[in-house]
Amino acid sequence: NAGVMQNPRHLVRRRGQEARLRCSPMKGHSHVYWYRQLPEEGLKFMVYLQKENIIDESGMPKERFSAEFPKEGPSILRIQQVVRGDSAAYFCASSPQGGNSYNEQFFGPGTRLTVL
């Protein structure tokens, strides 16, 4: 059973460009979570999605950031007009169920975004 897949593993963008980060959850998992890890900080929750629905986006910056998890295909975290402060490691996690269940979240390897 393949784990959570993220691509690309490394992404370099210039200020003002768009960044698209992809996450394929584990087989059978319908819940996806995105976290961001800034240098020297812990992981911070950004957004929680189920297929075609955003459940909790309380950690998402109000501007330039968006996330989706379509019926088919991977979850996408999109950052428009990137700035240097967006440089971070972005981790995706998946679980088979949500809603206060006893399921752990399985993490992907992360995408390291560098904004020049």
Add this chain to the structure above:
Amino acid sequence: AQSVSQHNHHVILSEAASLELGCNYSYGGTVNLFWYVQYPGQHLQLLLKYFSGDPLVKGIKGFEAEFIKSKFSFNLRKPSVQWSDTAEYFCAVKSSGDKLTFGTGTRLAVRP
């Protein structure tokens, strides 16, 4: 809002030494508690978790953690570390909803 504190940012130990990493959280209700480990160049992996029952939880690779509700703590322990335990360790809390709140992590270096 809940928060998680890991007071030890960097720990250096010799092989066979005992390990205890502190984790305190601030939340008054029911919590689920986790320790994750990130080995160099790898993704986060779950070491152990507490949901209910016995407050002493045993995880993989000889790690254990004790939930002390009165102290809002969930410290990670291992009686004898190995060089292969060199990694970054994250404590995390889940209360209402599904999002995890992480501590800032502890970098452990074990000298052979």
